[in-house]
Amino acid sequence: MNKTIILVDDEELFRERLAKAFSQRGFTVFTAGGCDEALRIIEAKKPNMGVFDLKMPGKSGLELIPAARSINPEMQIVVLTGYGSIATATEAVRLGALYYLPKPADVDDILGAFARNPKLALEIDQDEFSAPSLARAEWEHINRVLTDCDGNISLAAKKLDLHRRTLQRKLQKYPPSK
Incomplete structure (x- = not known):
């Protein structure tokens, strides 16, 4: 089976992280930041799978x-x-989605959703999964909250219950590799 997927999400960090994870699992990955760009890619490349964010500027994932x-x-x-x-969720499935997942979802959650369709014949190798370190999970969470706060350090620090300078120091560090 040709493993091609398009990831459509307006959050660039999340989209690129997912793209890297799918690429490491042997997928040909296309990414788009919105609906219009996604439709152009779908027309040209005809991927057999798609992961669509529900809320995006302009047209929604629905x-x-x-x-x-x-x-x-x-x-x-x-x-x-x-x-x-x-x-x-009901509307997404009615419109033709296979499944509906809450964020934050990782590549294994998404592959598990696709595996619900036997026609895709996806083989999920559970042995290759390794949980991220606590430091990596913290770094990803901090960046997700910062993205939700539109890059506002003070607001993100307040939501994370951290001092603003502590958050700035954490952000200056490189992400943990695992």
Whole structure:
């Protein structure tokens, strides 16, 4: 099976981290920061899987599902969101998504969702999974909160219950490798 996937998310750090993880698992990865860019890539490359963020500037991931499926009806789609509700999950599945996951979701969560469709015949190697170190998990969490605060250090420090200077020192360090 041709393992091609498009990742559509307006959060660049999250999108690039997912892209790297999928590439390491042998996928050909395409990325897009919004719906219009995603539709151009889907038209040109016809990936067989897609991971769409629900809330993005402009058109939402829910609007992207039928548009993508009209271009590539065989595409399997998983929707990610930080703002989950039963209504949007039901709507995503009704529109043709295979599954709906809350953020933060990692590559293993997403592959598990795709594995629900036996037609994809995905083999998930559980042995290759290694949990991130505590330092790595902390670094990723800090960056996710900072992204949610639109880069505002003071607001992120308040949400993380850290002193602003402590957060700045943590951000100056390179991310832990594992």
